[in-house]
Amino acid sequence: MDMNRRNVLKGAALTAVGAVGATTLVACAPTASSDKQDEVLSATGGDQYNTAATAQRPWAFEVAPDPIPADQIAETIEADVVVVGCGTSGLMAANSAAEEGLDAIIVSASTKPTSRGGSNNAVYCKAFEAQGYPCVPIDQYQKEIFCQAHKVDQRKWYLHHNNSEEAMNWACDLMEKADYGIDTEIGTPDKEDSLYPQRTAAVGWNLNGQTPPEDGLEVVTGKMQPLFVWELARHLTDDLGGRIFYRNIAEQLIREDDNTGRVTAVICKREDGSYAQYVGHKAIVLATGDFSGDRDMMRRYCPETADYVKDDVCDSEPDWDQGFKYGGICKG
Numbered sequence: 001m002d003m004n005r006r007n008v009l010k011g012a013a014l015t016a017v018g019a020v021g022a023t024t025l026v027a028c029a030p031t032a033s034s035d036k037q038d039e040v041l042s043a044t045g046g047d048q049y050n051t052a053a054t055a056q057r058p059w060a061f062e063v064a065p066d067p068i069p070a071d072q073i074a075e076t077i078e079a080d081v082v083v084v085g086c087g088t089s090g091l092m093a094a095n096s097a098a099e100e101g102l103d104a105i106i107v108s109a110s111t112k113p114t115s116r117g118g119s120n121n122a123v124y125c126k127a128f129e130a131q132g133y134p135c136v137p138i139d140q141y142q143k144e145i146f147c148q149a150h151k152v153d154q155r156k157w158y159l160h161h162n163n164s165e166e167a168m169n170w171a172c173d174l175m176e177k178a179d180y181g182i183d184t185e186i187g188t189p190d191k192e193d194s195l196y197p198q199r200t201a202a203v204g205w206n207l208n209g210q211t212p213p214e215d216g217l218e219v220v221t222g223k224m225q226p227l228f229v230w231e232l233a234r235h236l237t238d239d240l241g242g243r244i245f246y247r248n249i250a251e252q253l254i255r256e257d258d259n260t261g262r263v264t265a266v267i268c269k270r271e272d273g274s275y276a277q278y279v280g281h282k283a284i285v286l287a288t289g290d291f292s293g294d295r296d297m298m299r300r301y302c303p304e305t306a307d308y309v310k311d312d313v314c315d316s317e318p319d320w321d322q323g324f325k326y327g328g329i330c331k332g
């Protein structure tokens, strides 16, 4: 029997789907098949840990949702690249695409550009060079990976090693052109016999006497990403012709070839309850941050840390504008 969204809403999965259904971004993947509809995994239904038995069953979020009816889609907006999420990653992706001459747009649940972190790390950059601070050696990355018991996605770490100097120099140029000051945060070197003999270093920015782009914006050492994301958003829209659609919560992805091909569009819910469809002719980029607020996804992908997420992160709607804060926020 085909397992569709309506069937899944029976039984154990009900609570979990209800809790996350409003915000979880689900691809219209091919419909899963099973002759036992109730055998859908759900953390709130008692499936706390992955086992050999549970590995045979799909998680609720892996089952395709019923499509949003076409007559509920009030507007269709097209671009070359559609980026979902207006945090640092989404803004960098959209700026990069727009600088390559593509028509890039961002759709975001937030009401403004958002940033979660403080300092801006790179393997090396012109700001470090000006301070006489050395390039982070490759064995430092290997030590970091070792400290994470080799569980990290090593390709990403080496992407950082290979590309972060170019990216940070681009960022320094952007901020200098906007007349902001550049700061470096240089930590204290660890002892010679430590796993971390290297000092860590990061780049930050100061207002250089300018008015903050947002009322009350705090620009202090260790919390300097907000200034950067505001400038990224300004550069995208004012200098590169990109567009940002805030207050758009992405709910479903559209795939071509009867739900087997590439993702071509994303459907977002807007403040007035209507839906808008954003078509990306070349790419849809998901940059929606963490998924700590979805218990099932945490059980599936991060079982070793799922127990540490506080209940209110999963049981409440995220603050889409949330800045610096420990603990999870988003729902994937």
Ligand SMILES: Cc1cc2nc3c(=O)[nH]c(=O)nc-3n(C[C@H](O)[C@H](O)[C@H](O)COP(=O)(O)OP(=O)(O)OC[C@H]3O[C@@H](n4cnc5c(N)ncnc54)[C@H](O)[C@@H]3O)c2cc1C
Pocket: 023, 024, 025, 084, 085, 086, 087, 088, 089, 090, 107, 108, 109, 110, 113, 114, 115, 116, 117, 118, 119, 120, 121, 248, 249, 250, 251, 287, 288, 289, 290, 320, 321, 324, 325, 326, 327, 330, 331, 332
């Ligand atoms: C307390 C803390 C301190 C940190 N300190 C540092 C640091 O010093 N240096 C450092 O390099 N990194 C630091 N980090 C990590 C860094 O901040 C994050 O890795 C980075 O912010 C992730 O950026 P992102 O764009 O991927 O996600 P986010 O910044 O989380 O952005 C996600 C965006 O997507 C939007 N969104 C989410 N779901 C949807 C949806 N369904 N539809 C539409 N939009 C959606 C959100 O509103 C948001 O705008 C820190 C993180 C935390 C939490």
